[in-house]
Amino acid sequence: xxxxxxxxxxxxxxxxxxxxxxxxxxxxxxxxxxxxxxxxxxxxxxxxxxxxxxxxxxxxxxxxxxxxxxxxxxxxxxxxxxxxxxxxxxxxxxxxxxxxxxxxxxxxxxxxxxxxxxxxxxxxxxxxxxxxxxxxxxxxxxxxxxxxxxxxxxxxxxxxxxxxxxxxxxxxxxxxxxxxxxxxxxxxxxxxxxxxxxxxxxxxxxxxxxxxxxxxxxxxxxxxxxxxxxxxxxxxxxxxxxx
Amino acid sequence: xxxxxxxxxxxxxxxxxxxxxxxxxxxxxxxxxxxxxxxxxxxxxxxxxxxxxxxxxxxxxxxxxxxxxxxxxxxxxxxxxxxxxxxxxxxxxxxxxxxxxxxxxxxxxxxxxxxxxxxxxxxxxxxxxxxxxxxxxxxxxxxxxxxxxxxxxxxxxxxxxxxxxxxxxxxxxxxxxxxxxxxxxxxxxxxxxxxxxxxxxxxxxxxxxxxxxxxxxxxxxxxxxxxxxxxxxxxxxxxxxxxxxxxxxxxxx
Numbered sequence: 001x002x003x004x005x006x007x008x009x010x011x012x013x014x015x016x017x018x019x020x021x022x023x024x025x026x027x028x029x030x031x032x033x034x035x036x037x038x039x040x041x042x043x044x045x046x047x048x049x050x051x052x053x054x055x056x057x058x059x060x061x062x063x064x065x066x067x068x069x070x071x072x073x074x075x076x077x078x079x080x081x082x083x084x085x086x087x088x089x090x091x092x093x094x095x096x097x098x099x100x101x102x103x104x105x106x107x108x109x110x111x112x113x114x115x116x117x118x119x120x121x122x123x124x125x126x127x128x129x130x131x132x133x134x135x136x137x138x139x140x141x142x143x144x145x146x147x148x149x150x151x152x153x154x155x156x157x158x159x160x161x162x163x164x165x166x167x168x169x170x171x172x173x174x175x176x177x178x179x180x181x182x183x184x185x186x187x188x189x190x191x192x193x194x195x196x197x198x199x200x201x202x203x204x205x206x207x208x209x210x211x212x213x214x215x216x217x218x219x220x221x222x223x224x225x226x227x228x229x230x231x232x233x234x235x236x237x238x239x240x241x242x243x
Numbered sequence: 244x245x246x247x248x249x250x251x252x253x254x255x256x257x258x259x260x261x262x263x264x265x266x267x268x269x270x271x272x273x274x275x276x277x278x279x280x281x282x283x284x285x286x287x288x289x290x291x292x293x294x295x296x297x298x299x300x301x302x303x304x305x306x307x308x309x310x311x312x313x314x315x316x317x318x319x320x321x322x323x324x325x326x327x328x329x330x331x332x333x334x335x336x337x338x339x340x341x342x343x344x345x346x347x348x349x350x351x352x353x354x355x356x357x358x359x360x361x362x363x364x365x366x367x368x369x370x371x372x373x374x375x376x377x378x379x380x381x382x383x384x385x386x387x388x389x390x391x392x393x394x395x396x397x398x399x400x401x402x403x404x405x406x407x408x409x410x411x412x413x414x415x416x417x418x419x420x421x422x423x424x425x426x427x428x429x430x431x432x433x434x435x436x437x438x439x440x441x442x443x444x445x446x447x448x449x450x451x452x453x454x455x456x457x458x459x460x461x462x463x464x465x466x467x468x469x470x471x472x473x474x475x476x477x478x479x480x481x482x483x484x485x486x487x488x489x490x491x492x493x494x495x496x
Contacts, residue, residue, distance in 0.1 A: 078398075
C-alpha cells in the first residue's frame with residue numbers, strides 16, 4: 001500500500017532521512033519508534049508529500065507520488081493524516097471540520113457529507129460535539145475530531161504523527177483506543193509514537209529509527225523483548241526508565 | 244474593575260479634561276466669537292464631505308492595492324516578491340506630503356490628469372496600499388502553518404486552502420488594524436490642502452483668513468475630525484472585543 005524506497009532528506013546541513021526503505025502492506029499497522037529528531041515525522045510527511053524527499057521514491061497503492069499539483073492533491077486526499085497538534089480549523093465547528101474536504105474536494109452533496117460526518121463523529125465518540133468549535137473541545141476530543149476529519153475522505157491509509165504526545169496523560173488512553181479500533185477494522189496505518197504500549201498491542205510491525213535511518217524493524221515482541229542492537233536497547237531502557 | 248464602573252470613571256475623566264480645556268480657553272482673556280465662523284458653515288460642510296469622499300476613495304483604492312502588495316510579497320517568485328518589497332519600502336520611506344507633491348506636479352501632468360479630487364484620492368490610495376498590504380501580509384502569515392498543512396493533507400488545492408482555511412482566519416485578525424488604517428488615512432487626507440483641494444483643513448484655513456478668527460476656525464475643524472475618528476476607533480475597539488482579543492487580556496503596567 002505504502003512503499004518508500006531509498007528516501008533521503010536533508011534540511012540544510014542536517015540529515016533528516018538517510019536512504020530509508022519501508023513497506024506498509026494493505027491492512028498493516030506499522031509503528032515508528034525512536035528518539036526525537038530521529039526522522040519519524042519527516043518520514044511520515046514524505047508519504048503525503050508535505051516533505052519532498054531529496055532522493056528516493058514514494059508509491060501509494062502502486063502509483064508513484066510525484067510533483068504536479070492535481071496529482072499530488074489526489075494522492076493526499078487518499079491518505080489521511082492526524083497531526084501532533086491536530087491542526088483543527090478553529091473557524092469551523094467539529095462537524096464543518098469533517099465535512100469541508102469531502103464537499104470541496106469530492107464534490108459531495110452537503111446533506112450526504114453531513115450524514116457521513118455524523119456517522120464518523122459518532123464512531124469516535126464525539127457526536128454530541130458537532131456544533132462546538134475546536135477551542136471549546138477538550139484535549140481528548142480534539143484528536144478524535146481530527147481522526148474523523150481524516151476518515152471522512154475515505155482514505156486508503158492513515159498517518160499518525162505522534163497524536164498523543166501533546167495530550168494530558170489521562171487523555172492518552174481513550175485516543176489510543178480509537179486508533180486500536182481503527183487498526184482492528186483493517187485500516188492501513190503508519191504511526192509515529194512514543195507509546196510503547198500501543199506499539200506492542202496494536203502494531204503488526206515496529207520500526208526503530210535513529211539518526212535518519214531505520215535501524216531495526218520487526219514484530220513488536222521481537223523488537224521489545226529481543227532487541228538486537230545496542231541503540232535500540234539503550235532507547236528502550238531510557239523509555240522504560242521514564243515510566 | 245467592573246465594566247459599568249469603568250465606563251463611569253472614563254466618562255467623568257473625559258468631562259473633567261474637556262471641561263478644564265474649555266475653562267482655560269475662556270479664562271485666557273481672548274474674545275471668543277463663533278458668529279463669523281457660523282457664517283461660513285457651508286465651507287466646513289463642503290470640506291467635511293470632500294474629506295470623507297477622498298478618504299473613502301483613497302481607502303478603497305488602498306484595499307485593492309493592498310491585496311496586490313500582499314500577494315506580491317508572499318509570492319514564491321523572487322522578482323514579484325522584490326517588486327512588492329520595493330513598493331512598500333518606497334512608500335513607507337517617504338512622507339505622504341512628498342508623494343502628494345510628486346503626484347500633483349510630476350505624474351498627474353504627464354497623465355493629463357487635472358482633477359484635484361482624483362489626484363489626491365489616488366495618491367492617498369497608493370500611500371494606504373503599502374500599509375494595508377502589510378496588514379494583509381501580517382494577517383496571512385499569522386495563520387499557523389499547520390492549518391495550511393492540514394488542509395493540503397486533506398487534498399485541498401493551494402487556492403482552496405487559501406480561500407477556505409487561511410483567509411477566513413487571517414481576515415478576523417485584520418479587522419482591528421484595518422480600522423486603524425482608515426482612521427490614519429482620514430487624518431492624512433488633511434495634507435491634500437497643499438494642492439488646494441477644498442477638504443476640511445483647507446476649509447479651516449480659508450475661514451481663518453477670511454474671518455481673522457484662527458482659534459475658532461481651527462478649533463471647529465479639530466472637533467469635526469474627532470466626530471469622524473472617535474466613532475471609528477470605538478467601532479474598532481468593539482470589533483476587537485468581539486473577536487476576543489481584548490486589550491485587557493494583556494499585561495498591565
